[in-house]
Amino acid sequence: MGRGAYGLARVAVVVRAPAGWLWWPGLLAAGIGVLVPGLTGRTIGLLAGAVLAVGAALVVYAARRGRYAELAGGASRAGKAVILQDRSVTLRTWRRAHRWWLLLAFLAAVGSSFVLPAADGLLMAGAALGLWGKALWLGRWERKHEALLWVRTESAGRGGAAGKDVSAYVLTGTAAGDARPGGARAGHVRAGGARAGSARSGR
Template structure:
């Protein structure tokens, strides 16, 4: 970045990036699992899957909320030369960085259908719902603070792409008018 600016990705967008792939992979896997009787039978598989869905959604939604709040408290205003990353770019980067993990999760859920039909797929879908809930929670925190939270792109954990990982030390903020911009400078718009 020129003159010391940094690329910034919106925290809620990065959190939500994995929700749709996990949801749809889970739905497809659960649907395919219903075609296989499995070792436990479909009824037990669906009941176990429903329990896993609820537990996964709750755990993913509430996991690390304290860390997000700890990073948001000392948040500083984005600088004039910082560049806000477009929502589509943030989502694409996350999905590109996690494509092998998503494929591995899909394969594991599909393989589990032969033992417990639909349970693995419902677990994946629950993780996707949990990410949506966490992103909605972050959106409410942004409304309360009347600011959007951004994380430096170079501080996103490279392996995991997590906005609350160890490399992230604090967030940056912009006014709510910044929205999910198309790579514009913050100084002239906020």
């Protein structure tokens, strides 16, 4: 980066980064769990898993929403000396930092099926739904305000997009970056990072 420059990651992308890595392994663990009778039986395991999935989705969706809203409300416009991190880079960085935790969570979900079949796998899937829901909520904010929310990469990397190390969000126009409001993949993806100053029309 140039002198005084710093990297920014999309808030919504940081939020939804874990979702896919919880959803598919969670469903796989639940599917494996259905094949295991378990101590409680499949029916009880599936019912318990459904309750856990709904509970996890609601808790994850609601967690820290006040903090997100506060940071979004106080966000300032991005300067010219920032680097906008691509969506794929944000996802890859998160995956590398958490791959062993994801593997342990998957193995634990499969192992728990010998007691309560499929329950923990459905719990993981429910958490993923909550994250996707929160990303969509952020997307509605971005569309309403016609701006995209960004967070400094080093702050988000230490505790997430609303962690204690995050002191402020930064705003750009909707043409900046390579992801739509809410963090979903855009139809046209640029290769490599881009300086915010090179996308003035989007701010």
